[in-house]
Amino acid sequence: MTLASMQRKYEPRTLPQGKAATSAMIASLAAEGYETVSAPFGHALTKLGKANEKVVGLSADLAKYTDLHVFAKAMPDRFYQMGMAEQLMFSAAAGLAKEGFMPFATTYAVFASRRAYDFIAMAIAEENLSVKIACALPGLTTGYGPSHQATEDLAIFRGLPNMTIIDPCDACDVAGMVPAMAAHAGPVYARLLRGQVPKVLTRHKTDYRFELGKAQLIRDGKDVVIVSTGLMTMRALDAAQVLAGDRVSAAVLHVPTIKPLDVKTILAEAAKGRLVVTAENHSLNGGLGEAVAKELMLAGVHPPFRMIGLPDQFLEAGALPTLHDLYGISTHGVARQIKQWL
């Protein structure tokens, strides 16, 4: 329960006028002005499965909600419905990996990071097994409240040795990360955008391709560099356009791989005398911002530094646009904060 909602628990409400409603839990993340791709994860995994017979898919009763159903339909004998049992699913994924298979295990990010953590840690990561974990509803991408909002998953998995962590921005990243996860020997945790997923990055940088472990400058600018990951790169790029209208020139460095971090590229961009702002769809504790801050300190690079992300709170329930505005991770929230800091 959030503090704000607790304080107002016994306060009667009137019929709302013009208020937004919480959308379905699995609603696609709408993005104005971007074309979308349907189920990029499911299609990329199916393509991978056709090329690599060791690939199998596992679901804990959320295949439809992680786009794994596309794979399940295309190759039903390679799909394991493990039931609503996440601890079992990740243990079994470890067993399959030990026998030489490459399991892609999917669920929601909250269940992987909270409920099944010990199983991912000991059965998978400790033995450095090639289990690929892809999880929907990362950060604040549902209005259903803390039970489904994985606001601390990156912090949890950053603490886990051997684990590679990906936070994709768009359909291009999602499609590109799937073969990259397979090519990487060892466990990977990837946040997943599912359903109708916007195509963002190639519109801003036509030759963009996801590369595991690489941060990429999507646009350059002279006043501020936004170091962003996941869907916050979309916000950063849109905010950069808003800022341009106010004669603020913003660069955007997209960091889809959270661990290992592309320290060299981040340091190079941070050392150019601009304000550095990190932006993540995650708690300000233990995510990209703190990871970047640590590297800057260790390297002795000390630009003006600010962080955009979610507060150290259980978040409110509600309509996503309302919540993104409330917590400052909407396009205008990002632009507004950066202007204050310049």
Next chain:
Amino acid sequence: MSAASRVGKLANLSLDMRAWNIRRHALRMGEVQGQGYIGQALGFADVLATLYFHATDYRPEDPEWEGRDRIYLSIGHYAIALYAALIEAGILPEEELGTYGMDDSRMPMSGMASYTPGMEITGGSLGQGLGIAVGAALGLKRKGNQAYVFNLMSDGELGEGSTWEAVMSAVQWKLDNLICIVDFNNQQADGPTRDALAKGAEGPKWEAFGWFAQEVDGNDLDALVYAFDAARRLNEPKPRVIICHTKMCKGVDFLEQREMNHFVRVEPDEWSKALKQLEEAKTP
């Protein structure tokens, strides 16, 4: 006398010796460190002897041979018992016995896959082995590999919810290549298992979930041989469990009589006394 029990009787001569050797190896390791889960090792030695010298196929010189039966030690703290069995099976050299629990040893106090040949999984976080075994059994079937997966777990792990997730899944996937061994010594860290979560009727519980369940005296080699044979030979598409009721410290009288405890305290001078008693009790 049934054919199975005749085979059992014949095998028992050597199994008895194997179990005795496993106890001796374990006591010698305990002596090195002056500690160890010796109660479990002594209690479980007959099950391990049956497992390694009757029920499973493996190649000591090639512990990762693809055709081997997989033996998963979910109970990581039983490592001392498994090392003793691996030494007896020729997978670990007896000469390394003295390194148990010491820096740079291949035999750490809790079992880990990365340290020890023949140690298939990193156990110790209890309640994980059976779920991993479900995945391995699925993988073996997918490869058309005829090997079995044996998951060795303790009665305390019956309290972990993840165990029952795996119990249900094994039935769902008709895992007739999965054999779970439960060491029921009725002792967990804070006291008797039956005073915690396992209130009895364990066999019927597994049966109700759809397993082929057997409950045996885990210190009776004849009964163990019969049960392992029955588990392997059952011609039904269901997973199999053998609940082995064992006696902690079995084989060393003065330890058996000690107030039962999850972690049996052995005084420094008692290790050699226990070894001596074991030697004297040996009837070749």
